[in-house]
Amino acid sequence: MKKKPTITAQTKQNLIDAFWELYCAKRIEKITIKEITTRAGYNRSTFYEYFTDVYDVLEQMENTLISKLKELPMQQLSSPGDPFPFEALVSMYSHHSKYLVVLLGDHGDPAFQGKVKASMKPMIKEILVSQGAKDGFELDYTLEYALSAMIGILSYWFNQEKGPSIENLMELITELSSEGVMRKLIG
Structure with a gap:
């Protein structure tokens, strides 16, 4: 079953928002995928559906x-x-x-x-x-x-x-x- 586009867009935005909160507080080299996913309430595999790494989040x-x-x-x-x-x-x-x-x-x-x-x-x-x-x-x-x-x-x-x-x-x-x-x- 395919995911609804609005749900996937919201998931991606939630991950971006979690990354952004961390990026405002510390340098990108210090941000981990685990921190992002924990803050956003998702697992690592969900993160990798949208991004390759933290630098990819920033670039997007x-x-x-x-x-x-x-x-x-x-x-x-x-x-x-x-x-x-x-x-x-x-x-x-x-x-x-x-x-x-x-x-x-x-x-x-x-x-x-x-x-x-x-x-x-x-x-x-x-x-x-x-x-x-x-x-x-x-x-x-x-x-x-x-x-x-x-x-x-x-x-x-x-x-x-x-x-x-x-x-x-x-x-x-x-x-x-x-x-x-x-x-x-x-x-």
Whole structure:
């Protein structure tokens, strides 16, 4: 008898949630499958139906978050002078902050920021080129700089207890972008 898709999806999510609780408390090398399955209320064989190891759980979580980034309507959310969809990113970041704050933080996965940038760079680059930016090393390096700054400032903001309002943060990011980075991108 086949399992119902909703049951298997819930089982997988329960295992992910158990992993996440442990990952927030300790480094991935210290997390065992036994801890995950005990916390989730399943046995090891159930874990192996969905994942190969703890690193696979992390990778699947990260891939899910990256796919959410790729779903952002970049072209619709950017204007000719401002191709970075800050509001969409802040919204997405807010919605998934539970994960992103940790993954992009000091104790998260160092490779995750690179994955985020790699998923966004082609979309933003396409917008910039369509607006007249010259494709080349300057565009690549400037995008790398801008994306690193944007991810860094969002991570910093979400980790602050008394940070500025989202409106003030957006205003600052827009100023920084239009007065510095964006002049270089659009030329």
